[in-house]
Amino acid sequence: MVAPNVNTLWARVMVDEFARSGLKAVVISPGSRSAPLVFQFSEHPTIEDYSVIDERSAGFFALGLARSLRAPVALLCTSGTAAANYYPAICEADRAGVPLLVLTADRLRDEHECGAQQVMEQDHLYGAHVRWFQRIAQAEASADRLSYLRSLTARAIQKTGSPWPGPVHLNVPFRKPLEPVPVATEHRDHVPAQLTDQARSLVQGRPNGQPWIRVTQGRPMPDLAAVDDLARRIQNSHRPMILAGTDLRGSDYREALRDFAARAAIPLLAEPASGLRHWQARGAGILATGDLIAASDFYRDHGQPDLILRTGHAPLSWPLQAFCHSAANVPQVVVSSTPVLADPEHQAGDQIIADERELFTALTEKLGAMSPQRSDWLNAHIRAAELATGELSRTLDAHDKLSSPGLWHRLGGLLPADSLLFFSSSMLVRHLDTFMSAHQGDLEVHFNRGLNGIDGIVSTAAGLATGRRQDLDRSPAPTVLVIGDVALRHDLAALLLAIEMELDLTVIVVDNDGGEIFEYLPSAGLEPAHEKHFATGGRLSLAEILPSAVTLHQASDWNGFHGLVEEALARPGLDVIRVPTSRLDDRQLRDDLIARVVGVLEDIESPASRA
Secondary structure, eight states: OOOSSHHHHHHHHHHHHHHHTTOOEEEEOOOSTTHHHHHHHHHOTTSEEEEOSSHHHHHHHHHHHHHHHTSOEEEEEOSSTTGGGGHHHHHHHHHHTOOEEEEEEEOOGGGTTTTOTTOOOOTTTTGGGSSEEEEOOOOOOSHHHHHHHHHHHHHHHHHTSTTSOOEEEEEEEOOSOOSSOOOOTTSTTOOOTHHHHHSHHHHHOSGGGOOSSOOOOOOOOOOHHHHHHHHHHHHHOSSEEEEEOOOTTHHHHHHHHHHHHHHHTOOEEEOGGGSSSSOTTOOTTEESOHHHHHHTTHHHHHOOOSEEEEESSOOOSHHHHHHHHHOTTSOEEEEESSSOOOOTTSOOSEEEESOHHHHHHHHHHHOOOOOHHHHHHHHHHHHHHHHHHHHHHHHHHTOOSOOHHHHHHHHHHHSOTTEEEEEOSTHHHHHHHHHSTTOOSOEEEEEOTTTOOOTTHHHHHHHHHHHHHHOTTSOOOOEEEEEEHHHHHHTTTHHHHHHHTTOOEEEEEEEOSSOGGGGGSTTTTOTTHIIIIIIOOOSSOHHHHSOTTSOEEEOOSHHHHHHHHHHHHHSSSEEEEEEEOOHHHHHHHHHHHHHHHHHHHTTSOOOSOOO
16 A cells, blocks of 8 residues: 555565564654654554553653563654663663664754754764664655665564664654655655555565565574683582682573582572572572672681682672682683673683583583582582571561562462562662572572663563563463662652552552662761661651552561562552661661571581682
């Protein structure tokens, strides 16, 4: 069918090619200049379109949606500062490796640098935080331009994915008319009827729904010489270790890594969002107590590692960060399928860029029998983990007062299998790392790990919940967000987004009247600046600031907490549960618990022989 004007043709071809290349969802922020694409997205039968008014919230919603779907999601906005509001989410997507296709509408170049309304320079707006940028050419009803458009559009989707997933930015200029309205035959934006006959494949796309250009780029295969060398080093080491950091792709290669670690008798210290930790089939050698072991004198008594393999992001917990920094003389090998080097301590001596599953499978096949010292080394770690989790469980079970450590200890047993758990940064993730270490059930765990801020947490959770609903093959298990009161206030309006979209989302708010992490920093006690500008406790209570459409449930004790969580998980819709705690008490409890565990770990008998 002939398009009523060239903008409609241009947008129709773009959206059609996006769909052919695998795009399943778009998040649209309101505005006029983007109208040609809005109309085409809203009419496309295979692309789900979501409307989110606040661009900052929309960016994080798309981030969560792409995380959940594990596929690219498009963001679309009008010209001007609307595009600038996507910036925080794009930075997070860049660091975390989340595929986003950012479409910013723009005016033509002749409207720039002349004082026209709603015009700013949008080319390269996101700088080095996108994998690829292109300014789309001005719409034109010609065969040459349409072939260019289809090819570029298909390539844009490909560049959000393998081998280095992340955001891609297309800046798309449009002039009026922006709506799909007919124009006169003599109008410059008229689409001649004969174009469809002359360039049918360009207007309608390739047969059988094929993309214009299919770009095939496999993940990097391991270098055989590197595999042989690493296998030899592993075979000859006496105290090797694996550190598995946060990794959105961790679940893709966890079986291969688990089998390799078991075959090589190597202890594997896994962070919560590594994909290896909250996993029923993880095996005894994948340990959830790395921060506690590192905080103790375990390595003084049992010997330092003589080889460290690292996957995912750099460690988040303070003890493991200090451990990596102190391991200056220990050979460290960073393994990743992307060129990003996760080595903030600058201690790594090798980086192997290869598909992790293929690499660990190849290493497993190369290994021979392990020495008895290796079994001693692994078993000492397993024993330490058992003692640590046992001491934590006994102490927290007996602690009646509501606390953030106690919340994580109990939440693990309340979440059904295959639940999606998303959590805020700062102290919450550190408490999870330490105090939910005994939970080994199957959970899908997400964390905006890239830049560690509190920006867009509720919006990201809403996107994750939406992805679960859109993916019909996904488990119907619930989506749970655990968030601090400051992070909730920062993204409060997104609760209304969850209600408007009728999402199934349980939000558990740890309300300690401020940012607990700052109690661990030198600013603590330096009043009044500390409380006003760092802790930032609210003047109004949570009940006073929540939108009236949101019902707040408040836990007063652990029995009440258990009941509220179980009820929320059993019913559809949004539930917000407040758990009041004290920043100072939580810090004291954390310090006391870690001290107790460290004391218990001192009693572990050292191996009889060491290398």
